Amino acid sequence: MLVFIHHSGTANFYYATGIKLESSYHAVGKKLDILIVPDMEKERAIKGSRVKEVLSYSEIGYHERRKDMDARSAFVESLKVFLKEKGVKKVQIPPDFPAYIALGLKGFDVQVVDNPFSKKRAVKTAEELEKIRETCKATVDAFEFLKGIVKKGRSCEELREAVELFLFQKGFIARNTIVASSKLTALPHFIGEGEVEGHVIVDIFPKSRKHGYYADFTRTILIEPEPEIEEMLKVVIEAKQRGIAVIREGITCREVHNAVCEVIESYGYHTLRNKAKEGFIHSTGHGVGLEVHEEPKIFESDDELRKGMVFTVEPGLYYKNVGGVRVEDTVVVKKGGCEILTSYPDWVRA
């Protein structure tokens, strides 16, 4: 028999089981759906998880074995006996599965596979979509708040602090919110520091403190006249709109990425398609859900978009000597198109 085992502490585990636990394992197969949890968590696991069968460490013989061996050996041995008794011969594990167990499963055919729940999570249920909508709404509200207080001379640090506090008060947690200005915006991942001048990239990606679902949203705010930045922003806005226009069930991730790149290249800017070191130097987007980066990757893949997938479309342009711009929306795929979940004007001037 074949069984897939993954470990607690990951979004996939939470998604698959409906509960957050520590030091726990979820084994799933055709005839198997079992949680293995520390003794003191058994009651909570039975009440709080979707998984029907829950076994404690004691019930797989861990504490008995612990008398004669170290903790890791005792756990691996207990797991092996449990699997053998269930008739398991082949064990699939995700790439990030703990090495000590993977190496300890001698006598089994151990195979590393993509976590099947990653793929499943890409398509959101109606319930999940409602949660993401909630976070998207708070995100846009937070941006509107920030737009009201941003001005030349204020520090990126105080603006980040203000917007993160605004979100916390509404029940969301945002960390490393990008509030970056001046030429420092040329580094896509730089969270920003120093005084506001020229323009500001605001990239907000909070999660709900209640249900854990994220949103992701970026706008570039124009503060002072910067013709080159405005020209880049015009192109990036058009690229984002074009990307969003082609999204519908059945087309591939690559087609969305290509649509975005074509607009950018048509204005003479470079993209990763022509190995740019400056220009549009990242992918078009990524799935958003229980993690801020999840499936699908909107890049060079032939994976098809499916109804209910939620992801970002976020072209940007980055030049060390000029600065960077980016606009980003979170969208949900529909049958014949998509819906923007972070609806907000693309052009923003403070």
Add this chain to the structure above:
Amino acid sequence: MLVFIHHSGTANFYYATGIKLESSYHAVGKKLDILIVPDMEKERAIKGSRVKEVLSYSEIGYHERRKDMDARSAFVESLKVFLKEKGVKKVQIPPDFPAYIALGLKGFDVQVVDNPFSKKRAVKTAEELEKIRETCKATVDAFEFLKGIVKKGRSCEELREAVELFLFQKGFIARNTIVASSKLTALPHFIGEGEVEGHVIVDIFPKSRKHGYYADFTRTILIEPEPEIEEMLKVVIEAKQRGIAVIREGITCREVHNAVCEVIESYGYHTLRNKAKEGFIHSTGHGVGLEVHEEPKIFESDDELRKGMVFTVEPGLYYKNVGGVRVEDTVVVKKGGCEILTSYPDWVRA
């Protein structure tokens, strides 16, 4: 040659390298101290980390190999070639190392070991201690704030929200703060719900949003007369004080745990030493630093306390039909004793 490799995304990696990265690896040995990072992080890694040598994925041949194979195989192959060129024969990895790499390192002598940085982190530098002091101070302030607003009939949920917002405003992030009341306090890990009645356990363990260091602090607030709870609290306070009194450099974790258990048992209550299912059903404490639970474990181990270790002393008593109580301080070990970092009266009445 022997090398230890660990991966990003863990407190140990951050501690060892001084930087937070994604999909990165730190290889350390007698003649080796190298970071392997995604190409776009190289600049940031050079500037921001303590590690002198930084190699990008491209520089170990990942992107070249990626043309002919999947991402995981390309990375494992690149790592193997890198290690061979360095003359490495034996590779040590921590228990939570990604399975796909551990299983892929064929031809090397792969050994799972405790992460050496876990042990190192247990003893705090003066700089780390200052950071922990800062978080301890905010934690006690937050408790004082909560004490001012707690009263019968208010909900545990709103109190938790209020104290977490208080901390966020001061630059700290607290999650799952325990504000539990009534008989529901009999579950040590239950965060609490419903109206305040009888007594309240408040267990606050925030981390600094600036530097990431935690504190951990618990008091039981008496709201209404509950003679059994008061008696239990008296014992637990005495046990905590006794535990703290025996702490000094050179004694073992077990000796601290035993000192605490002896007080509890002397009043006729049960502990884990006599296999209690109710009573004092957890360990005496745990290290506090970049993680809220880290080394040392103050339980049944013969590890010796060392000057600069920071950990909690947190006896509790839990009975389903009565409820639970707990008091907890974070302390730092000194040569001939210890210092309480969360100094606050043990008896609290609202």
